[in-house]
Amino acid sequence: MNNGRGLVGRYPLTSFFVLAFGLSWLAWTPYVLSENGLGLVPLHFPVIAGSTQLLGVLPGAYLGPILSAFLVTALAYGRPGLRQWLGRFLKWRVSWRWYLSVLLGVPIALALTSIPFSAERHLPTASLLGAYAVGLVFQMITTGLAEEPGWRDFALPHLQPRFGALRGTILLGVLWGCWHLPLFLTEWGGWPEVRPLKVVEFLVSCAAISIVMTWVFNRTKESLPIAMILHTSVNNFMSVAWLAMFPAVRADDSMLILLIAFSAAAIILLVTTRGRLGYRAPATREHELAAV
Template sequence: MTTASGAPVLCERVVARPLLSYVLLAYGISWLLWAPAVFGVGGAAGAVLLTAGAFGPAVAAGLVVHWSGGSVRGWLRPLLRWRVPVQYWVYALGLPAALFLSVNGVLAVLGEQVHLDRLGGAAASWIGTFVFVALVGGGQEEPGWRGFALDRLQSRHSPLAATALLGLIWGLWHLPLYGIGFVGPMLFVVFYTWLWNRTGSLLLCVVLHGAFTPSLEHLVLVDDSLTVDAAILGVLVAAAVVLVALTRGRLGFDHRAVPVAARAGDLDRVAGH
């Protein structure tokens, strides 16, 4: 049955293709809001549009959950999941810092000058940047990427393949903002998958997201150069390979547990999975 509004037809299509619907909505919402800023709108208006666009993945996920008849409250509940073993908090807060501080060691071996005198100021700057990124500079994406898309991808593919696909989706989403710089999320994504699979906590994924940007911006104590970029790439790739090897490609996923998709509002039930 249809109505003049066409809403039932829309819901049927979303239920039939929830993941595709989500990706199209996430890209559409974000890119539409970013377009004016990308093409020249600056100042406060441009900043507002850029910030609003970053909420696209979460808004898209909420819409798909709602239109599919799932529980929006259930989908958002992992944002409040803070009672997890302390080692996961250490991982979320400390891994990015450890990775980017280790870049300094690599660069020192390569003969680059490491400005250790910057470390004190970097620590203070790290805190402010962390709060901003976690709240409105990237952390707000997590209910979409991890809280919605990853579960569905892992229900169809191996954890490693699902992670690679999400990395591509996540990376290309950044394309209007960063150009070829979109490859960054494709390297980070394995660290998020392991944390999400082990804890089911969106809050910790937000914390991890918030920690990556300030660690990159403030804890690499060497002036920018192609050597720095290469060292960062090498450290991230090496760490990702180690994590994949240690988990034998499972990245914390346990097929014996309750289906992970249930954590995102029981969408698999209404989508017929």
């Protein structure tokens, strides 16, 4: 136990990524092999809320980033580290302008980018707005809670001091995207019709979204709730509102739309912040964050 704790303490960031990938991929293996994936095992995941992802994907998500971040923080930094980690998670008290900007900015950006891809367009109805609000809450306690305490609350504060805001963010974005790769062999990723180009678009989109999320995270003084809302707003718009507002759009264009919208936002932020993305290196560190 002491040897394991010492190894985690020396290499907390590497330990986190190994655990996050290993635990999630192990938990996703039955889903990948099932009839909802490669079809190698005669197992069908039940449809809940219109999808098999609730039991196929969510357990692995919870076992990955959030659990790995908790375990590594506890082993490497003890109670002071856990308080710091949890403090970012509980940092809700930020300006209302950030909430408004994220809640409105994400769907507006994605809607504007979608316009050229659909000959038929509809404004959101009252019922759609209601479903969107419910979906956002659901996404916060599923995708947001499962992933962001790991990616943005643990990994990003380790990566930025060592690699800088831009390089650290791109590295995180690519790893974040790669974490999803087994799911492309399931219904989640559109298997068996998934194209290699779609996977590439997804990975680049993750890097672009990460650039926007890093800027928001840094400018809100490391508020994880705002980062979670940004992440879940992307998922929620594409799953709840997108096809209702743009019924003539091709489903295959979803990843391209994400790529265009967030690449444009990322380029603007990189130019206006000169690549700093709002990051200010701390004068002192409570822990050694540069260990990998």
